[in-house]
Amino acid sequence: MSKIKTPQAIRGTQDIFGADAEAFAFVVETFERVRKLYRFRRVEMPVFEKTEVFSRAIGETTDVVSKEMYSFEDRGGESLTLRPEFTAGIARAFLTNGWQQHAPLKVATHGPLFRYERPQKGRYRQFHQIDAEILGAGEPQADVELLAMADQLLKELGIEGVTLHLNTLGDGDSREAWRAALIEYFAAVRGELSEDSQERLEKNPLRILDSKDPRDRKFVGDAPRIDQFLSDDARAFFDAVTTGLDAAGVKWARAESLVRGLDYYRHTAFEFIPDEGSAAAAALGSQSTILGGGRYDGLMESLGGAPTPAVGWAAGIERLAMLVQAPTDSMTLAIVIEDKELRFNNIGQMMASACRKAGIPTLVYSSGSPKKRYDKALKANPNAIFVLGGPEADGEVARLTIRHPNSPDEDIVAALGHAPMNLMRSVFGVPDAYWQRIVHDGGTVSLLS
RNA sequence: GCGAUCGUAGCUCAGUUGGUUAGAGCGCCGGUUUGUGGUACCGGAGGUCGGGGGUUCGAGACCCCUCGAUCGCCCCA
Structure with a gap:
């Protein structure tokens, strides 16, 4: 085979x-x-x-x-x-x-x-x-x-x-008259022109004017000018x-x-x-x-x-x-799903969906080991990372850790608006004020049943 | 259409006048460690050396052909 x-x-x-x-x-x-x-x-x-x-x-x-x-x-x-x-x-x-x-x-x-x-x-x-x-x-x-x-x-x-x-x-008339004059001028020195320009003389005499060949350039200066024929x-x-x-x-x-x-x-x-x-x-x-x-x-x-x-x-x-510098997308939110239980994936997708509807470019990381997920999220250079993890203490059903890998970013807090907040409130009963503070300063929200 | 340089792992490249089993870094996968995550260490996968032919005991290295890339000429954006 x-x-x-x-x-x-x-x-x-x-x-x-x-x-x-x-x-x-x-x-x-x-x-x-x-x-x-x-x-x-x-x-x-x-x-x-x-x-x-x-x-x-x-x-x-x-x-x-x-x-x-x-x-x-x-x-x-x-x-x-x-x-x-x-x-x-x-x-x-x-x-x-x-x-x-x-x-x-x-x-x-x-x-x-x-x-x-x-x-x-x-x-x-x-x-x-x-x-x-x-x-x-x-x-x-x-x-x-x-x-x-x-x-x-x-x-x-x-x-x-x-x-x-x-x-x-x-x-049209000016161009033709100029063209004729150029042919006459360059034909007189034909033998001294570059091979390319001897060719141009037949096909496109105007082009001799911007030839790069030094053999042609010395004649270009004194060639007839369009202005004489306008x-x-x-x-x-x-x-x-x-x-x-x-x-x-x-x-x-x-x-x-x-x-x-x-x-x-x-x-x-x-x-x-x-x-x-x-x-x-x-x-x-x-x-x-x-x-x-x-x-x-x-x-x-x-x-x-x-x-x-x-x-x-x-x-x-x-x-x-090749000459421009494209502006980079400034704001990005990364959601890292740390727990392997399926429902955390679904919660993560709900969060992402809410954030995207609020206009925030959002990435979700849910494959590979938890460490790899976090490392991948860091490489996207996001303004904030939401880590959605499983329960670690009695009475918790989940915990959400919010980090600002670069520096605390006011913009992302403002841009997030109420959408993810409402989501968190409806899913986990997190009070608005608490959410606001956590997003702002970073930290962990304990999500209780 | 013409010329020059080049083609080794997913990427960037080493590979000594031709000589054992073709290497590194990055990336990828797995693991350990770091007691709060971007680090470090260990391991793994991955290559018909662009393709074909030739020279040779022996070719990734040399020769020919071919395909491709890059840059230049012509011309154009």
Whole structure:
């Protein structure tokens, strides 16, 4: 009989547990709270879509589409793809559900995304993002509000040392003119560029601007700048965004070489990036962007819809979680059942139930030797321990010992309220005043029949 | 897709130029002690040394393949 081999987890997936899971939840909870402050409406989206949703929206030549998608055929032979991002699916939903009627529509969501990449620090094949979009809003104030929300979120998460890097890619015409000028400029020095950038020259010349290779960097400084190609409208739009951010108290830095990888971006493009040398930068390894997005006025048309201006961002939950300290649950009550008689287990469960209904996180220890139970309870670092034991003196039916392993804690006394007190009174006839004093100071209650 | 490092107990790791029966700490289980419980001590369970092949009298150590992990490149959140 051969031993069954335990299957391994899929490469690049994570089983998140413990402090990491708490940090993850803290990010999501904070996002949910902040998005409500800005009245973004919650949406739930499918995890997979027809492949064309992504290939048309994101662009066939992008890395995401050309080599990172999890695509498969369903039983009907249709090509489906696990979503590599939120925006394309939301745009599809906007069109197929007639959400034009709600425009301008502010929506927020979060969940898993999938990209077939080599995993490394802060990058996974299944990863998770929070996402916010404003659909059907062409005015720069939408960009400002969206960024103000992102800025507030990071502050409420307690993330320090991160700066909003902001750029404009101009409108469609500006972007094309700039792109043409960049190709002309870099083509002239083609042979001196890095191999990667010679490749980029064909596929995505804008990306040469933020190449890390020193062979490229020496040419980047003198490369044509978007500002030279901005139309009056595009310039006015960007000015409105920047002055709006100043008014909203959002700090930002101009990043002329910031371009975003996906085809659909127009006008505003931005990333929140840790400052060099900061603790955040160290925690993230080579991954720098924690939140990124921009305006995608052309996207709806690529999906066959009417021209619809929109702007949005997404942030990696794992990356944010690496930068936050989740608040720990402050108050815990541990109930240790010392006697092995079954009825003590039941009394312990009644006590726990009463305490939990009163809002106190409560743990019950009822397995292993009495000493082990107590030791385990101590390791949970509770504010108070109730030890429920059998009778030790004549006339006793049970005794309850209350201990404060750390220091006497007023809060837990207040938080307990009357629920356990009432329980003790009804089960054992303990007077209120006595209970109050015992809980407060620690000690033993003798429970008489 | 490319590169570097790594893979020994549940966890963190030792394991000497290849040489008897593969070790420690923590954790887990059991017990003793401490006369009021987080300590200390004793004992126990737990390993096909990631998997496969090769070299050798002999491989956890060396070689090849493979899977996985970590970090970096590309790209991205």
